[in-house]
Amino acid sequence: MKPLNELTIVEARELLDKGEVTSRQLTEACLQQIKSLDGALHAYLEVYEEDALAAANRADDRRAEGSVLGPLDGIPVAIKDNMLLQGKSSTAGSKILQGYTATYDSTVVKKLVDAGSVILGRVNMDEFAMGSSTERSAYGPTKHPRDPERVPGGSSGGSAVAVAADMCLGALGSDTGGSIRQPASLCGIVGLKPTYGRVSRYGLIAMASSLDQIGPMTKCVEDSAIMLEAIQGQDKNDQTSSDEAYFKPFWKKSLQGVKIGLPKQAWTSQGVEDRVKEKTEAAVAALKSAGADLVEIDLPYADEALAVYYILMPCEVSANLSRFDGMRYGLRKQGLPLFETYAQSRAEGFGDEVMRRVLLGAFALSSGYIDAYYVRAKKVQTLIRQAYEHAFQNVDLIVTPTSPTTAFKFGEKMNDPIAMYLEDVFTVSVNVAGVPAISIPCEDDGGMPVGIQLIGKWFDEATLLSAARVLEAQLKTDN
Amino acid sequence: MKLSKEEVAHLAKLSRLDLPEQKLEQMTKDFGSILEYVDSIQKVDVEGVEPFTMPSKSQGWREDVAFEADEATRELILTNFPERAGDLLAAPGVFEVPKK
Numbered sequence: 001m002k003p004l005n006e007l008t009i010v011e012a013r014e015l016l017d018k019g020e021v022t023s024r025q026l027t028e029a030c031l032q033q034i035k036s037l038d039g040a041l042h043a044y045l046e047v048y049e050e051d052a053l054a055a056a057n058r059a060d061d062r063r064a065e066g067s068v069l070g071p072l073d074g075i076p077v078a079i080k081d082n083m084l085l086q087g088k089s090s091t092a093g094s095k096i097l098q099g100y101t102a103t104y105d106s107t108v109v110k111k112l113v114d115a116g117s118v119i120l121g122r123v124n125m126d127e128f129a130m131g132s133s134t135e136r137s138a139y140g141p142t143k144h145p146r147d148p149e150r151v152p153g154g155s156s157g158g159s160a161v162a163v164a165a166d167m168c169l170g171a172l173g174s175d176t177g178g179s180i181r182q183p184a185s186l187c188g189i190v191g192l193k194p195t196y197g198r199v200s201r202y203g204l205i206a207m208a209s210s211l212d213q214i215g216p217m218t219k220c221v222e223d224s225a226i227m228l229e230a231i232q233g234q235d236k237n238d239q240t241s242s243d244e245a246y247f248k249p250f251w252k253k254s255l256q257g258v259k260i261g262l263p264k265q266a267w268t269s270q271g272v273e274d275r276v277k278e279k280t281e282a283a284v285a286a287l288k289s290a291g292a293d294l295v296e297i298d299l300p301y302a303d304e305a306l307a308v309y310y311i312l313m314p315c316e317v318s319a320n321l322s323r324f325d326g327m328r329y330g331l332r333k334q335g336l337p338l339f340e341t342y343a344q345s346r347a348e349g350f351g352d353e354v355m356r357r358v359l360l361g362a363f364a365l366s367s368g369y370i371d372a373y374y375v376r377a378k379k380v381q382t383l384i385r386q387a388y389e390h391a392f393q394n395v396d397l398i399v400t401p402t403s404p405t406t407a408f409k410f411g412e413k414m415n416d417p418i419a420m421y422l423e424d425v426f427t428v429s430v431n432v433a434g435v436p437a438i439s440i441p442c443e444d445d446g447g448m449p450v451g452i453q454l455i456g457k458w459f460d461e462a463t464l465l466s467a468a469r470v471l472e473a474q475l476k477t478d479n
Numbered sequence: 480m481k482l483s484k485e486e487v488a489h490l491a492k493l494s495r496l497d498l499p500e501q502k503l504e505q506m507t508k509d510f511g512s513i514l515e516y517v518d519s520i521q522k523v524d525v526e527g528v529e530p531f532t533m534p535s536k537s538q539g540w541r542e543d544v545a546f547e548a549d550e551a552t553r554e555l556i557l558t559n560f561p562e563r564a565g566d567l568l569a570a571p572g573v574f575e576v577p578k579k
Binding site: 307 | 482487490491492493494495496497498502505506509510512513516517518519520521523525528529530531533534537538539540541552555556558559560561562568570571572573575
């Protein structure tokens with residue numbers, strides 16, 4: 001048998017059901033792995049050892065009484081540092097929230113706890129989820145499990161490494177422009193961004209509210225389905241959560257009759273590494289051998305989507321982050337007049353990338369420029385959405401590489417904001433359109449991982465996950 | 480589109496960010512390449528296109544209703560205050576210059 005911390009959620013649940021392992025054993029195995037590895041990798045910002053063991057004991061007691069709460073009961077998981085858990089610290093990777101204690105539960109974490117999950121701790125991220133490498137955390141970078149000189153991707157880099165290095169069985173990440181899918185791709189795991197509105201954002205420290213979405217990061221596709229089922233649903237505390245029918249997995253055996261669109265721009269665009277090209281092309285071949293009907297499609301505005309994103313997102317950032325003013329919580333510089341209290345607390349508490357985006361947003365929203373930037377970008381967003389609607393009239397799914405690169409070295413893109421932004425070139429349009437997408441690993445040859453992205457129709461996670469699971473199995477056969 | 484250092488300094492003031500000279504220069508430089516990149520949307524034909532708004536699946540507007548916090552929650556909120564005067568939040572005076 002595999003070491004317990006290496007199990008998938010599906011495998012662990014089977015052993016729990018058979019009475020061959022306990023939640024306590026699973027939790028201890030994860031805690032032990034954290035102790036051995038996390039000094040080097042720095043995925044966790046805080047480990048809740050005592051609480052986790054107590055939660056595991058409660059799960060085992062429920063099982064002994066025959067009152068198991070569901071598929072996640074007793075499963076040890078990690079949460080990203082921007083999801084509130086009452087009474088625990090939550091900093092969004094920022095110095096401005098150092099010492100802040102969450103005053104209420106985020107809906108997603110509450111749902112995980114109510115489903116019996118064991119929360120192991122909170123994991124690292126780029127400050128306020130702004131970055132693609134986790135180098136922007138105010139608490140130090142997280143390292144790639146296969147090469148400590150490389151980044152794990154971001155912003156959910158802590159979640160990706162906690163899963164990839166078997167320091168938990170699954171984790172939650174958040175995705176505004178690729179922050180679940182890109183680190184999943186770079187670390188060789190599965191990452192799912194659900195449809196906008198599928199999962200409540202209540203208690204998620206907001207970056208760009210119209211684009212943010214929480215989703216699972218797991219070792220296999222089925223695990224992502226289990227976690228999504230647990231966290232989804234309309235919430236009275238999130239007006240943008242949808243009344244659409246709940247997601248229910250529907251697994252098919254093949255891709256027979258499934259039409260998949262390949263946007264020609266995705267493989268011809270500059271900056272796609274050879275290894276990414278090679279491995280994703282092999283994955284496309286696997287889609288074909290699994291029975292999919294592949295068609296080349298034209299997805300216009302592929303380039304403009306990133307530009308639209310880098311206007312809309314900073315506008316929302318500049319509004320959302322105005323609450324961090326040193327008044328009610330977080331860092332405050334003392335003994336200064338009011339204006340200086342605001343300005344110095346914020347300048348000391350925020351990192352450079354955060355301030356860059358706040359300023360960019362203030363510019364794009366300012367009088368004289370708002371029509372040329374914000375309003376115009378909202379119009380192009382309508383066109384991008386229409387382009388997806390049009391594409392989905394002819395195909396069931398769209399496939400692209402997840403990221404143009406594999407894991408890069410620390411510092412490589414830190415002084416070039418555009419190079420870092422281009423990491424998201426294949427993922428952002430999905431957030432701009434609001435559709436769901438998943439990244440799954442293409443290979444397991446021991447080299448730097450490569451992910452392939454499948455994009456689905458609005459609220460059709462069932463088709464998306466079913467296809468991803470077939471591809472996952474096909475790739476295992478092919479490799 | 481290019482912004483001058485003075486324009487970036489004005490945005491920093493509006494955003495309540497006290498940036499030293501060197502950072503202002505760096506931000507101004509970064510802005511050059513970022514604005515050049517995002518200006519690609521100026522070429523898109525948006526004649527007759529409506530700005531995107533949230534789809535109707537969401538819940539729309541609601542009344543802003545206060546809810547009662549339990550004692551433990553209240554205490555957590557109070558302990559997060561950077562400065563307290565009893566159970567009140569202490570903040571710098573709006574019209575005062577504080578004594579150091």
